[in-house]
Amino acid sequence: MDSSLFFDPSLLKSQPTVPLNFVWPKECLEDSHEELQAPVLDLDGFLRGDNEATLHTANLIRKSCLSHGFFQVINHGVDSALIREAYDQMDAFFNLPIHRKLNALKTQGSLWGYSGAHADRFASKLPWKETLSFPFHDNSLDPVVTNYFHSTLGEDFQQAGVVFQKYCEAMKGLAMKVVELLAISLGVDRLHYKDLFEEGCSIMRCNYYPSCQQPSLALGTGPHCDPTSVTILHQDDVGGLDVFVDKKWQTVKPRPNALVVNIGDTFTALSNGRYKSCLHRAMVNEYKDRRSLAFFLCPKEDKVVRAPKDIVLKDGTKQYPDFTWSNLLEFTQKYYRADEDTLPNFTKWLISSKP
């Protein structure tokens, strides 16, 4: 396969300028001049079952989710050595020569595999990044991530599969705890959403943002709201995650021991619109590659996504039609590039396509 047909950021970054299809509209490129006041929540008390600490944490979560839907968590129980191993394995993959990465190339219509700038999907506003995405579910005893790496990348990546299997298990466990806190913060039973997510197939995505010769024109990931439910992200120490709050870009400063948590569109619907799925982006810079590990918690694809009855009753109106995650995922993969208007456009599409 002629690898020159494929986007190879390591090649591109050696050119004097970025190609026009990587240049973003200036309104997406405004600088951030301040740090996002995202609360840093210590989960230790909650994870130990301390009720007072649980209520205190839930209150801080409610405050941030009513405002912008981003918060950071420390003492989250995910081993820092495991996070470090995940970065090491991710670096080993992205440092492969392009023809090796193409062995894992994402096929048309699939979420899974290697992608270079999504060049197969979009013709303009290409993100300055390479990604590796794979599925995680714990519905069977099979180590689905280890199997993915083995079947896609072969023996050389057996260890990567083991590391990311453990990483995703830790992410799923933490995400289910965060969902419990979200339920408490909304005033519904803490296990209200458990069944919806328990058997879901979540998305693990490794983001690799090569340094860029014109960082003021390109974006690692363009402005968007995550269509998923809850995102748990670790970013390396380079910095570049910005959130659009109060009509300005505000940066989320990297904290090595913290995980960044944000609400996605699906959880906005599950909160009847109370909790914000906020616009965010990933900047690139001239000198340092940047990496992030994003775990996207998703509901079981065919279960109905609807806000708890008590919340709808209290609010007086039901903000969104019932839908399934497979409906919304199909919409983002086939018809609509996720941005800040995904949810309203999705609900219009859903209602218009109902028989």
Ligand SMILES: C=C1C[C@]23C[C@H]1CC[C@H]2[C@]1(C)CCC[C@@](C)(C(=O)O)[C@H]1[C@@H]3C(=O)O
């Ligand atoms: C369901 C998903 C679609 C994306 C990956 C997950 C959750 C985040 C979405 C995404 C990152 C939002 C920005 C645009 C996007 C195309 C990307 O830059 O990768 C989105 C992902 C996707 O469609 O593959």
Ligand SMILES: O=C(O)CCC(=O)C(=O)O
């Ligand atoms: O890399 C980051 O900091 C953010 C990435 C992101 O928002 C995403 O992959 O959805």
Ligand SMILES: [Fe+2]
């Ligand atoms: Fe995102």
